[in-house]
Amino acid sequence: MSETPTVSPVTPxxxxxxxxxxxxxxxxxxxRFLLVTDATVAHELSDAILSAARDVGVDPAHARIATRRTxxxxxxxPVVAAMVAADVCLCIASKSIYHTNAKGRAxxxxxxxxxxAPAGLDAWTTGAMAADYTEIRKVAERLAERLRAGxxxxxxxxxxxxxxxxxxxxxxxxWYTGIVRExxxxxxxxxxxxxxxxxxxxxxxxxxxxxxxxxLGRISEPIRITVKDGLAVAIEGGDDARRLRELVDGVPGxxxxxELGIGLNPAARVGDDITESKKKAGTAHFALGDNAGGYGGxxxxxxxxxxxxxxxxxxxxxxxxxxxxxxxx
Numbered sequence: 001m002s003e004t005p006t007v008s009p010v011t012p013x014x015x016x017x018x019x020x021x022x023x024x025x026x027x028x029x030x031x032r033f034l035l036v037t038d039a040t041v042a043h044e045l046s047d048a049i050l051s052a053a054r055d056v057g058v059d060p061a062h063a064r065i066a067t068r069r070t071x072x073x074x075x076x077x078p079v080v081a082a083m084v085a086a087d088v089c090l091c092i093a094s095k096s097i098y099h100t101n102a103k104g105r106a107x108x109x110x111x112x113x114x115x116x117a118p119a120g121l122d123a124w125t126t127g128a129m130a131a132d133y134t135e136i137r138k139v140a141e142r143l144a145e146r147l148r149a150g151x152x153x154x155x156x157x158x159x160x161x162x163x164x165x166x167x168x169x170x171x172x173x174x175w176y177t178g179i180v181r182e183x184x185x186x187x188x189x190x191x192x193x194x195x196x197x198x199x200x201x202x203x204x205x206x207x208x209x210x211x212x213x214x215x216l217g218r219i220s221e222p223i224r225i226t227v228k229d230g231l232a233v234a235i236e237g238g239d240d241a242r243r244l245r246e247l248v249d250g251v252p253g254x255x256x257x258x259e260l261g262i263g264l265n266p267a268a269r270v271g272d273d274i275t276e277s278k279k280k281a282g283t284a285h286f287a288l289g290d291n292a293g294g295y296g297g298x299x300x301x302x303x304x305x306x307x308x309x310x311x312x313x314x315x316x317x318x319x320x321x322x323x324x325x326x327x328x329x
Contacts, residue, residue, distance in 0.1 A: 029057030192265025209307030253301030
């Protein structure tokens with residue numbers, strides 16, 4: 001009598017990959033599925049995604065590109081063409097290609113997908129990627145509705161942030177929970193934020209970046225940014241502030257206040273990776289640089305740099321929706 005073959009248990013990575021491809025991206029048999037990774041992504045991660053895609057009945061394509069110099073730098077044109085031609089696209093890279101013209105072109109062509117995701121293998125098996133995005137989406141939609149009904153959003157923090165921005169006419173991206181179903185629907189992983197591009201010229205106050213900043217990684221001391229009429233007019237602090245100034249100085253649109261995001265993911269960890277940190281429930285993040293490419297703003301820039309605001313308090317036209325890091329929705 002032959003023995004029954006031993007079935008290996010599903011590993012956490014395999015399970016997360018299955019949920020991402022089948023449940024969150026809603027990949028259907030026969031669709032054109034494209035995975036874009038950069039040189040920092042472990043082969044185990046890309047293999048798990050491609051295997052999950054095959055399991056749902058597609059013949060996936062994989063484009064592995066050189067790591068970009070900065071987040072927001074465009075991918076190679078042949079890869080852009082593949083993104084535009086895909087039904088479903090997942091991008092995993094240490095330097096995000098979400099805020100690019102490439103993403104905007106793909107979205108306009110009807111491609112759905114997540115154009116940013118954590119590059120570290122560990123981030124896919126613990127923390128934010130393990131959360132229930134279906135439940136987070138319910139909270140995200142409630143926050144998005146509050147934002148749609150309001151105009152002025154103020155963010156303060158114990159570290160000294162105190163800035164007011166206008167949302168008027170800008171659509172809050174309440175579906176930033178990694179769940180996409182319709183053509184042209186775009187999100188990012190890990191799920192768990194609502195964000196929007198403040199109206200250009202309306203942001204005023206002070207932002208204090210804490211802990212981690214895009215392309216800088218973990219910072220050793222806070223960075224104080226003075227904002228006047230939608231632009232960062234001073235970036236002050238220690239060596240990390242100097243590094244941030246070097247990234248934006250002379251860059252077209254580099255000092256534009258491009259984004260306000262509010263984190264909603266209770267499983268997200270604040271660490272040295274901005275991609276997961278900015279999804280932590282009760283945090284906020286602001287970005288400098290690009291807010292176009294289908295995001296809703298009009299400033300095109302080759303950079304998009306996020307910085308964290310911890311233990312945030314957020315009000316919409318005076319109504320508190322986040323209090324000292326606690327989401328009140």
